[in-house]
Amino acid sequence: MSEADTGEAIVEVNYDELIPNNVDLASDTKLQRALENWLPKYVEWWNEAGPEDTGDMEVYLRTAVGVDPKGWAKFGHVRMPEYRWGILLAPKEEGRVIPFGKHKGEPAWQEVPGEYRALLRRLIVVQGDTEPASVEQQRYLSKTAPSLYDMRNLFQVNVEEGRHLWAMVYLLVKYFGRDGREEAQGLLERRSADVDKPRILGAFNEQTPDWLTFFMFTYFTDRDGKMQLESLAQSGFDPLSRSCRFMLTEEAHHMFVGETGVGRVIQRTCEAMHEAGISDVTDIEAVRKLGVIDLPTLQKKVNFHVSVTSDLFGAELSTNAANSFSAGIKGRFAETRIDDDHVLNNDTYKVARVVDGKVVDMEEPALNAINARLLDDYHKDAAGGLGRWNKIISKAGFEFELTLPYKGFHRKIGEFSGHFITPDGEVVSEQQWQDQKDEWLISDADGEYIGSLMKPCLEKGQYANWIAAPRVGINKQPDDYEYVKIN
Numbered sequence: 001m002s003e004a005d006t007g008e009a010i011v012e013v014n015y016d017e018l019i020p021n022n023v024d025l026a027s028d029t030k031l032q033r034a035l036e037n038w039l040p041k042y043v044e045w046w047n048e049a050g051p052e053d054t055g056d057m058e059v060y061l062r063t064a065v066g067v068d069p070k071g072w073a074k075f076g077h078v079r080m081p082e083y084r085w086g087i088l089l090a091p092k093e094e095g096r097v098i099p100f101g102k103h104k105g106e107p108a109w110q111e112v113p114g115e116y117r118a119l120l121r122r123l124i125v126v127q128g129d130t131e132p133a134s135v136e137q138q139r140y141l142s143k144t145a146p147s148l149y150d151m152r153n154l155f156q157v158n159v160e161e162g163r164h165l166w167a168m169v170y171l172l173v174k175y176f177g178r179d180g181r182e183e184a185q186g187l188l189e190r191r192s193a194d195v196d197k198p199r200i201l202g203a204f205n206e207q208t209p210d211w212l213t214f215f216m217f218t219y220f221t222d223r224d225g226k227m228q229l230e231s232l233a234q235s236g237f238d239p240l241s242r243s244c245r246f247m248l249t250e251e252a253h254h255m256f257v258g259e260t261g262v263g264r265v266i267q268r269t270c271e272a273m274h275e276a277g278i279s280d281v282t283d284i285e286a287v288r289k290l291g292v293i294d295l296p297t298l299q300k301k302v303n304f305h306v307s308v309t310s311d312l313f314g315a316e317l318s319t320n321a322a323n324s325f326s327a328g329i330k331g332r333f334a335e336t337r338i339d340d341d342h343v344l345n346n347d348t349y350k351v352a353r354v355v356d357g358k359v360v361d362m363e364e365p366a367l368n369a370i371n372a373r374l375l376d377d378y379h380k381d382a383a384g385g386l387g388r389w390n391k392i393i394s395k396a397g398f399e400f401e402l403t404l405p406y407k408g409f410h411r412k413i414g415e416f417s418g419h420f421i422t423p424d425g426e427v428v429s430e431q432q433w434q435d436q437k438d439e440w441l442i443s444d445a446d447g448e449y450i451g452s453l454m455k456p457c458l459e460k461g462q463y464a465n466w467i468a469a470p471r472v473g474i475n476k477q478p479d480d481y482e483y484v485k486i487n
């Protein structure tokens, strides 16, 4: 029995071994060998599909040195292929019980329960697949980085998504034997947007062609990651819960990159409009002449990213989600703080459905509505950043508010798919939708304009014209800090 299994929390991470870890990997030589065998294949994947032409760059990255919430990371310049991707689990909670479903109150599982093996493996594979996918989507972005600071943040997100893949692969290889090893291999073989072997979920096959897309992605789509990890952190399968709990501490930085990134775009746009004496924020032509991104275009980007990310939650009414919940495998957001019996045999939940051309809230069995609820929680959670973005706009003296589109807008999956719904939640005809869609979503011309701004700005302390400098440096570094040594 390893130290981790005895319940003693190993807070420090052992960096003396090939694979840094706090799971006492050395005590399980078979597992250690399997993961050491996977490591070179992972590095091969990183070099082939990760950030392009960056092997010589030295990047100011944080590496996890422990799982203690205070001071878990150290910072330093590293070459990314040599980054120490490790396996980190949050400390074991003594006496943890399964918090929901039909096994509620039973001791959390330390091994995979046989009856839920396939279900659990699938959930881990789907979560694992999103991690390398986002790295692949962001492969070319460093070429057009608006600053060294932003380039560094991109790479930080990339190496941590890589580490999240390690977290899921550890679970697959340790707990699922041969098929787990095969799945670990498959995670390195699929590629974002590949015709023959695409990534599993739709949003992870979309392009990330520019930095505005990257910031929107990290704010809105990494937040789906947060919601999924929060739900999996509730899992009765304790190793999954502990993996996800630590991943959440890393995920917070990804959403910070997105929120501050979009916020800095807004700030710069407002500054430029001020200097030019423009008061009409909808005068897109005039604003674009300044080489900044107009606010109506930002609203379209919000609409797109929220809708594509909403599809990641799956169908609002789902027997799969019901089964995972009842089994105690995947809970709800903030499960332990919800005031109900956590079994849900007799509860209902209001689910918006389209009936006779109208959106109607209908009471549905809460068990079937797990995804609907998580999507609602996601929209509530995402609203916070919009409030802060709107404050930047109003502080600058402009009248304009960014809003979240209605959850049924532009959906391809679930209750709203096949319907044409405006950002305000009105059901319209296909013709109306076609006539107006360029008001709601980025047109080709919008995309081209954003693309035209994407020129690298790599002088220390300098920022591209379309984005403001951050208020504070990473790890409190000075304004002109060399976050990336290009070499």
Ligand SMILES: [Fe+2]
Pocket: 131, 160, 161, 164, 225, 251
């Ligand atoms: Fe992740």
Ligand SMILES: [Fe+2]
Pocket: 161, 222, 225, 251, 254
């Ligand atoms: Fe992330």
